[in-house]
Amino acid sequence: METQFYMPVRVIEGQGCVRAHAGLFADFGRRALIVTGKSSRGNGSLADAEDALRANGQSFAVFDDIPQNPTVECVRKGGEAARKFGAEFVVAIGGGSPMDAAKAIALLARQPGHALFSEEIGPDVLPMVHIPTTAGTGSEVTPYSILTRDDIETKQSISAPSLFPKLAFLDSRYTLHLPQEITVNTAVDAISHAAEGMLSVKAGEASDALAVRALSLLLSEYENLLSGMYSEESRRNLLCGAALAGMVIANTGTSPVHSMGYSLTYHCGIPHGRANGLLLPAFLKRCLQKDERRTRRVFDALGMDADAFARKMEALLGERERFPQETLRAWAEKTAKNKKNCAILFTEQELFEILSASVGK
Amino acid sequence: METQFYMPVRVIEGQGCVRAHAGLFADFGRRALIVTGKSSRGNGSLADAEDALRANGQSFAVFDDIPQNPTVECVRKGGEAARKFGAEFVVAIGGGSPMDAAKAIALLARQPGHALFSEEIGPDVLPMVHIPTTAGTGSEVTPYSILTRDDIETKQSISAPSLFPKLAFLDSRYTLHLPQEITVNTAVDAISHAAEGMLSVKAGEASDALAVRALSLLLSEYENLLSGMYSEESRRNLLCGAALAGMVIANTGTSPVHSMGYSLTYHCGIPHGRANGLLLPAFLKRCLQKDERRTRRVFDALGMDADAFARKMEALLGERERFPQETLRAWAEKTAKNKKNCAILFTEQELFEILSASVGK
Numbered sequence: 001m002e003t004q005f006y007m008p009v010r011v012i013e014g015q016g017c018v019r020a021h022a023g024l025f026a027d028f029g030r031r032a033l034i035v036t037g038k039s040s041r042g043n044g045s046l047a048d049a050e051d052a053l054r055a056n057g058q059s060f061a062v063f064d065d066i067p068q069n070p071t072v073e074c075v076r077k078g079g080e081a082a083r084k085f086g087a088e089f090v091v092a093i094g095g096g097s098p099m100d101a102a103k104a105i106a107l108l109a110r111q112p113g114h115a116l117f118s119e120e121i122g123p124d125v126l127p128m129v130h131i132p133t134t135a136g137t138g139s140e141v142t143p144y145s146i147l148t149r150d151d152i153e154t155k156q157s158i159s160a161p162s163l164f165p166k167l168a169f170l171d172s173r174y175t176l177h178l179p180q181e182i183t184v185n186t187a188v189d190a191i192s193h194a195a196e197g198m199l200s201v202k203a204g205e206a207s208d209a210l211a212v213r214a215l216s217l218l219l220s221e222y223e224n225l226l227s228g229m230y231s232e233e234s235r236r237n238l239l240c241g242a243a244l245a246g247m248v249i250a251n252t253g254t255s256p257v258h259s260m261g262y263s264l265t266y267h268c269g270i271p272h273g274r275a276n277g278l279l280l281p282a283f284l285k286r287c288l289q290k291d292e293r294r295t296r297r298v299f300d301a302l303g304m305d306a307d308a309f310a311r312k313m314e315a316l317l318g319e320r321e322r323f324p325q326e327t328l329r330a331w332a333e334k335t336a337k338n339k340k341n342c343a344i345l346f347t348e349q350e351l352f353e354i355l356s357a358s359v360g361k
Numbered sequence: 362m363e364t365q366f367y368m369p370v371r372v373i374e375g376q377g378c379v380r381a382h383a384g385l386f387a388d389f390g391r392r393a394l395i396v397t398g399k400s401s402r403g404n405g406s407l408a409d410a411e412d413a414l415r416a417n418g419q420s421f422a423v424f425d426d427i428p429q430n431p432t433v434e435c436v437r438k439g440g441e442a443a444r445k446f447g448a449e450f451v452v453a454i455g456g457g458s459p460m461d462a463a464k465a466i467a468l469l470a471r472q473p474g475h476a477l478f479s480e481e482i483g484p485d486v487l488p489m490v491h492i493p494t495t496a497g498t499g500s501e502v503t504p505y506s507i508l509t510r511d512d513i514e515t516k517q518s519i520s521a522p523s524l525f526p527k528l529a530f531l532d533s534r535y536t537l538h539l540p541q542e543i544t545v546n547t548a549v550d551a552i553s554h555a556a557e558g559m560l561s562v563k564a565g566e567a568s569d570a571l572a573v574r575a576l577s578l579l580l581s582e583y584e585n586l587l588s589g590m591y592s593e594e595s596r597r598n599l600l601c602g603a604a605l606a607g608m609v610i611a612n613t614g615t616s617p618v619h620s621m622g623y624s625l626t627y628h629c630g631i632p633h634g635r636a637n638g639l640l641l642p643a644f645l646k647r648c649l650q651k652d653e654r655r656t657r658r659v660f661d662a663l664g665m666d667a668d669a670f671a672r673k674m675e676a677l678l679g680e681r682e683r684f685p686q687e688t689l690r691a692w693a694e695k696t697a698k699n700k701k702n703c704a705i706l707f708t709e710q711e712l713f714e715i716l717s718a719s720v721g722k
Contacts, residue, residue, distance in 0.1 A: 001375060002373065002374065002375030002376075002378055002381070003373075003374050003375065004371065004372065004373050004374070005371075005372040005374075006371045006372070007368055007369075008368075008369040008371075010365065010366075010367040010369075011365065011366040011367070011567070012363065012364075012365050013363065013364050013365070013366075013565060013566075014362060014363030014364065015363075017363055020363070204374060204601075205374075205574060205578065205601040205602075205604075205605060206372070206571065206574075206604075206605060206608065208574065209570045209571050209573065209574030209575075209605060210567065210570050210571070212570065212573075212574070213566060213567075213569065213570030213573070214570075217566065240565075240566040241566075243566075243567075244566055244567060244570060247567065
């Protein structure tokens, strides 16, 4: 048994950290492409980053044409925008979509003809600074970019050490006014990352340590997630929990929960975090049957048993979406084909049963 | 409150990992200076590294003239050896002394006139691969090099991001036959790192997560540390616990325990880990009086209260060295002068009282 741990992102956490460390942007070049969604204008994050760049005399252009689940087409446009502007680095601001898109854009800016899914990525990628404005994806500390592929009707990730951002700024003030639905869905995504990471063949002492802490931080906010009332401390706990969970999956990868979830998102528009949350309780229950010792550690970290966790997620997610059996069969088949990191192996039939128990009609 | 987390070392852990990943050495250049102590010849580590380098067609020279607590003189000689050989990278194999010396040698190889303690270090340092053969220092994952300064009669550290090794291989087989005294002293050093890190002004969610896990791994071996009987699993727990604790202090720094300990080591030859262990219980007890909430978290992670911890360390360390009051006054004075990372501040008198309670005649 061998494990690896690699987390080369410098993470700075605290209120006002972008402005306080404006000088750090200067290390990456004279011209930045800012990749962001629309909401970064409202939460202060974009203004902080722009002011930091201006303070250093750096030029920047803003590329904010990022859909909810970024497509190959959108990142190719972004790569083109980066080249036209002569960007020497990328500043990603937003939730998972802009942060993931930014990674592919940073790649395509340097390697415009890159095939994305069927080609080694190598080191030639623009350096990146990530500023999350949601607390879920953990993209600011992972080497993954999850893109929507219409050709094979799912989401698929690209990954390389060069896709790790150089620097991540965590300022929970940017998340203070996130809508309740996004807050819950992204928190559930982070919970899923930490739990899935603990079940990975790649899990090691460091990733487990971070996963346990991530679950403790995230679950400590459960009552607030239910009520929709968040203090500044709550927002910080959620943002830090999500970043720790991101450090986990950066090393462990995810599990069939994410693979199955991609189908729910691609075909039915269920938000990514919610999709994982709908599937996670039944998945963990099945894991417990198949490998009690390993799975027990996850429930220990969650601080509850399988039934309690299922009830809590039920209360948080509300009424479930339901799909016919033949749809679930197709999703199970697609998931069974994917390479997994999960230490517990599932047959297509078992995946179908998890889907049925979670979102079956 | 702002925190940072930065841990850019790729850590690979597992039996046989050096040979399994021999190819990774090829990234760093054609000529390596191996910096090591004498015992790496007996535990298999040097042979594994040499074979890995040979397999890549890389040349190497061995510099093994490293005393127990490396001096400025020794690292200057090492830097000269690296330059003479035309080393493009450094492979450090051993305990804290060779690993720390290797960092200063990697610096001096590129910047021969560097003043060490009174000059910025900058990025121009040879890349390093570290292979620990003791489980304590954590040097394989820190940016610190602790050197003995005869001019000011203590140990002092140099530190820079460029002093982080690029790669660390953790193979607990190299620690299987460590003498009992070294095993205990190094384990106690690692316990001290994790505990001190949790009390640092720089402690954050990630460092705390790693500290809690480190303490859990290290304390799970307490009975074996007492009996001197170690399984392979024990050795792995100690090595992983020490590495996690190293990741902690890489981000948090240490506390007055280390500062005071340096005097015990410099003046009286008490091994570094033992010196920390002699001081830690009284230090933590005093911390508890001054900041109960913060210190309680450390005892929670240790899984015991202050008295139980003091008894356990007593049993592990055996009869204490004792020093006259005037000696302790001088050490307290020296410690009070040093800049600290500890969130709990101590007066010179309080430091004297901790020293008195720990090693007073």
